[in-house]
Amino acid sequence: MKIAIQGIPGSFHYQVALDYFGTDAEIVSYRIFEEVAKSVRLGNADFGVMAIENSIAGAILPNYELIDRYELFVKDEYYLPISHNLMALKGQKIEALSEVRSHPMALLQCKKFFSQFPSIKMMDDVDTASVAKRIAEEQLAGVGAIASKAAAEIYGLEILASDIQTVQNNFTRFIILQDTRSKSDFTPNKASLKITVNNEKGVLAKLLTLMSERGLDLSKIQSIPVMEKPWEYSFFIDTQFEDYGQYQQAISEINKRFGEVTVFGEYLNRK
Numbered sequence: 001m002k003i004a005i006q007g008i009p010g011s012f013h014y015q016v017a018l019d020y021f022g023t024d025a026e027i028v029s030y031r032i033f034e035e036v037a038k039s040v041r042l043g044n045a046d047f048g049v050m051a052i053e054n055s056i057a058g059a060i061l062p063n064y065e066l067i068d069r070y071e072l073f074v075k076d077e078y079y080l081p082i083s084h085n086l087m088a089l090k091g092q093k094i095e096a097l098s099e100v101r102s103h104p105m106a107l108l109q110c111k112k113f114f115s116q117f118p119s120i121k122m123m124d125d126v127d128t129a130s131v132a133k134r135i136a137e138e139q140l141a142g143v144g145a146i147a148s149k150a151a152a153e154i155y156g157l158e159i160l161a162s163d164i165q166t167v168q169n170n171f172t173r174f175i176i177l178q179d180t181r182s183k184s185d186f187t188p189n190k191a192s193l194k195i196t197v198n199n200e201k202g203v204l205a206k207l208l209t210l211m212s213e214r215g216l217d218l219s220k221i222q223s224i225p226v227m228e229k230p231w232e233y234s235f236f237i238d239t240q241f242e243d244y245g246q247y248q249q250a251i252s253e254i255n256k257r258f259g260e261v262t263v264f265g266e267y268l269n270r271k
């Protein structure tokens with residue numbers, strides 16, 4: 001089984017792929033999320049793993065757009081506790097660092113820590129672990145990485161500060177993607193939807209009221225621009241429910257009354 005991820009061993013995506021699919025799966029690394037989406041769509045990978053939201057830094061908006069554009073299905077969700085660590089070549093001191101590099105989402109999660117070190121520049125990079133690898137391979141003095149403890153071990157770097165995320169209790173929500181909707185042997189209690197509402201007065205308020213009346217609990221709502229129609233929006237919605245039949249009925253009602261509904265996936269709530 002092939003699993004597409006963004007990142008290399010020691011990255012958080014790699015950790016999720018191992019936790020979810022086990023050590024027998026073949027993990028295929030890509031540099032950007034779009035390549036992960038493409039690989040799943042073209043059937044080069046059986047599944048993809050994609051971070052979608054972090055409890056400190058918020059949503060990774062472009063990933064919603066990728067799921068939509070590549071017509072992927074959400075098979076499941078997975079929550080990983082995230083501990084960030086500042087690491088560098090052995091023997092380096094924090095004061096000697098002029099820059100720290102990491103994935104932009106990781107940098108956002110550690111902003112407070114680095115406010116104590118205004119001379120350290122925070123630079124976006126491809127993923128957490130690949131920075132650790134590069135520092136080790138190119139013996140880059142003066143450069144720090146923000147990454148997992150596993151990355152420090154794999155690439156032989158020294159941890160200068162542990163657990164540097166702004167809030168200790170830090171989670172990233174990942175989704176497991178596939179190219180077609182698979183039959184499930186369980187009754188889902190959570191769904192990811194896109195609703196493109198008709199542009200009428202009060203439509204969102206009415207939509208949310210209907211959802212609440214039909215027992216659909218909103219766990220996330222995110223507006224995304226409709227590119228072809230400036231200033232019009234679609235809503236990406238995650239919803240939890242107890243009664244699958246009632247949920248299905250609500251979906252067909254929303255389709256009729258409010259606008260087009262795309263179901264990205266129906267799965268089990270893992271929170």
Ligand SMILES: O=C(O)C(=O)C[C@]1(C(=O)O)C=C[C@@H](O)C=C1
Nearest residue numbers: 011012013051103105127128172
């Ligand atoms: O760079 C990594 O290690 C990743 O797996 C990426 C990523 C992300 O995309 O949010 C995953 C989890 C953390 O939130 C920080 C970075």
